[in-house]
Amino acid sequence: MKTVSSLLDDHWHERYKRISKLNIRSSIYDVTNRCNLRCKGCFFFSSDEHKVAVEEMDLHKWEAFIDKEMARGVNLAILIGGEPTLCLDRVEAFYKRLPTFCATNGLIKVPRDRFPDMMVGISLWGDEEDERLLRGKDAFSISSKHYYGDPHAYYLYTITPKQIGKTERIVRKIADAGLKVHMQLLSNDEGVEGFSWQPEELAAIRAEMDAMLDAYPQTVISSRYYHEIITTGKMLGRSFGWRECPSVTQPLDTRHPQPKRLTNFIRWASDLKTMHRCCTSETRDCSTCKDGAAHMSWVMVNKRAHMRSAKDLQNWIEVYEMFAKLYQFIPW
Ligand code: SF4
Secondary structure, three states, X not given: OOOHHHHOOHHHHHHHHHHHOOOOXXXXXXXXXXXXXXXXXXXXXXXXXXXXXXOOOOHHHHHHHHHHHHHOOOOEEEEEOOOHHHHHHHHHHHHOOOOXXXXXXXXXOOOOOOOOOOEEEEEEOOOHHHHHHHHOOOHHHHHHHHOOOOOOEEEEEEEOHHHOOOHHHHHHHHHHOOOEEEEEEOOOOOOOOOOOOOHHHHHHHHHHHHHHHXXXXXXXXXXXXXXXXXXXXXXXXXXXXXXXXXXXXXHHOOOOOOOOOOOOOOEEOOOOOOEEOEOOXXXXXXXXXXXXXXXXXXXXXXXXXXXXXXXXXXXXXXHHHHHHHHOOOOOO
């Protein structure tokens, strides 16, 4: 039988050891149903997830809920919304208790005196023209000033088919702002014309993502294998989708056979009672899902399948490292 030691040389084995100790147990929280933007293609609003629960307003209830989540074994809180920075007291309740990641559109600056090292992921939907079209505003021009040179912030660049040929300009702008970037692909949940991926576009963007990683290794947090998985939807000959997805809320997961999945993962609505189906849109067709975190997790929970060769296991290590960097479990 192939073992980790037999597949890896000393260098890779050291890298493996560093991540194998982490034991990340994440869950996702809708901090609020409100947002100060309305982006076309935001899965939260397009699937009416903001309507399924009445927001809990009592901070003490949030605190008690977070304590229960920690007792459930959660060691990474991923805060989304709505826009979490509209409710900084709730964000602080998480941050004071456990490793916390906050997704934001960057229009309101997270005050660093209150949250000195909280990892912030700033959403970005393309160049100025695309941002105006999809979000009604060039959000980058505001967020890049708020977070200039911040070591605990990065851009989550959602690439659309319209971005082919334009990604270098964006990555350079981010590098010039002294920030990092992680790339993912748009799932066109609202069917905006021209924003659904065609096979030749996916091949083109994969090559472009690889080129960005080579040209800007200090700025781009990614891996070639991740690019392959996200653009092809294939891993070791298997296809991504409902039957394989690891990011389904555990108490709602009735799949048989049960795939490899995230342990104890739940995505909670803002009433602290309702659970959403998965880490992304309630109504999304899984066959068109391009969610980056779900694809990363898909690789991460399938370590054993990657132990067929040294290269496969190295690919697995790189994806795990990328995830750990994005959530600050290991340094950039
Ligand atoms: S929409 Fe995406 S993340 Fe949600 S269950 Fe389907 S494949 Fe998984």
